[in-house]
Amino acid sequence: ETGVTQTPRHLVMGMTNKKSLKCEQHLGHNAMYWYKQSAKKPLELMFVYSLEERVENNSVPSRFSPECPNSSHLFLHLHTLQPEDSALYLCASSYSFGGDYNEQFFGPGTRLTVL
Amino acid sequence: QKEVEQDPGPLSVPEGAIVSLNCTYSNSAFQYFMWYRQYSRKGPELLMYTYSSGNKEDGRFTAQVDKSSKYISLFIRDSQPSDSATYLCAMKRTGGGADGLTFGKGTHLIIQP
Numbered sequence: 001e002t003g004v005t006q007t008p009r010h011l012v013m014g015m016t017n018k019k020s021l022k023c024e025q026h027l028g029h030n031a032m033y034w035y036k037q038s039a040k041k042p043l044e045l046m047f048v049y050s051l052e053e054r055v056e057n058n059s060v061p062s063r064f065s066p067e068c069p070n071s072s073h074l075f076l077h078l079h080t081l082q083p084e085d086s087a088l089y090l091c092a093s094s095y096s097f098g099g100d101y102n103e104q105f106f107g108p109g110t111r112l113t114v115l
Numbered sequence: 116q117k118e119v120e121q122d123p124g125p126l127s128v129p130e131g132a133i134v135s136l137n138c139t140y141s142n143s144a145f146q147y148f149m150w151y152r153q154y155s156r157k158g159p160e161l162l163m164y165t166y167s168s169g170n171k172e173d174g175r176f177t178a179q180v181d182k183s184s185k186y187i188s189l190f191i192r193d194s195q196p197s198d199s200a201t202y203l204c205a206m207k208r209t210g211g212g213a214d215g216l217t218f219g220k221g222t223h224l225i226i227q228p
Contacts, residue, residue: 101166102211102212106160
């Protein structure tokens with residue numbers, strides 16, 4: 001595997017279900033991100049982890065719970081979601097040190113549908 | 116006022132045309148400006164980034180930043196059908212560090228063969 005991978009690629013869940021999204025990066029980066037991409041809206045930053053510590057939580061509802069067990073893996077745990085949470089969830093990774101520009105590399109996303 | 120404004124399109128042009136895509140922004144703290152390309156059912160991939168004001172060229176692509184007007188542009192010369200995608204502008208305050216990106220909505224571009 002290369003780059004940033006995400007599983008599953010598609011997920012359909014009911015409002016009472018609990019599910020998790022997984023992201024893995026194979027680039028040796030030390031920062032990971034969750035973004036939400038909804039139709040007709042800009043990509044929205046949800047969470048940022050640097051060196052496995054959460055450094056940003058962008059006012060995301062508590063029904064979304066991130067977990068970063070190590071610098072290569074990032075999870076997004078989902079529970080009691082709403083239909084408006086249906087979106088493409090994108091994971092990204094980058095380096096988090098140095099003064100020069102650190103490119104963020106994106107995975108293919110998980111298309112989530114909440115019924 | 117939204118932080119980053121971008122016309123979602125769609126923008127449809129014939130093959131070989133010069134394409135102009137642009138974004139405006141309101142936060143003067145942004146210093147790094149990126150253009151990402153996103154094909155259907157794929158994640159965004161970085162095309163170019165520019166630091167502060169100025170131009171940057173890479174093959175058929177040219178990025179321009181005018182910080183005084185808070186306006187950025189991406190030009191595509193000799194456009195090809197394979198350029199058909201959604202183009203997202205993105206910005207951040209710092210280069211290094213683990214800062215999230217602030218995106219525009221994206222412009223859906225269609226190059227007609």
